[in-house]
Amino acid sequence: MGKIIDGKAIATALQERLKEQVAYFAMTVGRKPKLAVIMVGEDPASAIYVRNKIRACEAVGVTSEAYKLAESTEPAYLENLIRKLNADNSVDGILVQLPLPLGFNAKKIIPLIDPKKDVDGFSQMNIGSLLLDDKKGLYSCTPLGIMQLILSTGVDLTGKHAVVVGRSNEVGKPVALMLLQHNATVTICHSKTKDLGEFTRTADVLVVAVGQKKLIKGDMVKDGAVVIDVGINCDENGKLCGDVDFESVEPKASFITPVPGGVGPMTIAMLMANTLKAAKGNVQ
16 A cells, blocks of 8 residues: 655644744844735635635744735736736735736736746746756746655655646646656656556656546556646535545555645645745745
8 A cells, every 4th residue: 555645744744844934034134035926816716716815924923915906907918917016025925816807918918027036937048947957947836845755755766757647838848847857767648648547557657747637547657656647527426536546556556645635735845835936935
């Protein structure tokens, strides 16, 4: 039976360390790191995510400022708000909660954020920093969290075959690059991949981020694999579940993340880490 990777416990421990580092920053610089969170519209899931991020700020001692804009807000207003926050030296991190409502073009909005304040790591400059292994960049939070969870198992990734199911700019591509940086041999699978199981059965490390409930079954997983489930879906009973069929995969895995309580808490913890990193860069 697979050992459960407790993302909540790992995230809590990380936040405790960050709390000490934030306190030291505040003592030496004379102010706390500050995160500005912008939400447009009333999407219920986004509202929960924003609330959790604000709570995490409070837990580690980061100052937060939430901007909640109506869905009817003109895109130009949001663009000007981002420019204003870019110019505000007291703001270290800027986050625009996605998805944005219809009428807003995220591909136009996100690049407006100063890359040094882009704590989501979505800007072209930060993605380029990841590609070039430039540690000064701010990397995407979910992939950072995934790597922390994998490394927590003690598994040496050197020479291991890692299979990433999903090729999104937010998770699939960046986590593949991070796995490469740890000397894994990486395969990326996606919706056009033929015979997905042929690839997943060869994975020493399997990361699944496609948004399809219980896509990966037990017969698609190698004995002893480390399985990271990034998906958040609802099953037929309305219960949260992942992209991995936990019941059939868990007996075969050496380590596996649950849903909920796996990747999610780590994403928010890494957002706090990125905010502190941005703050340190802001005062240099």
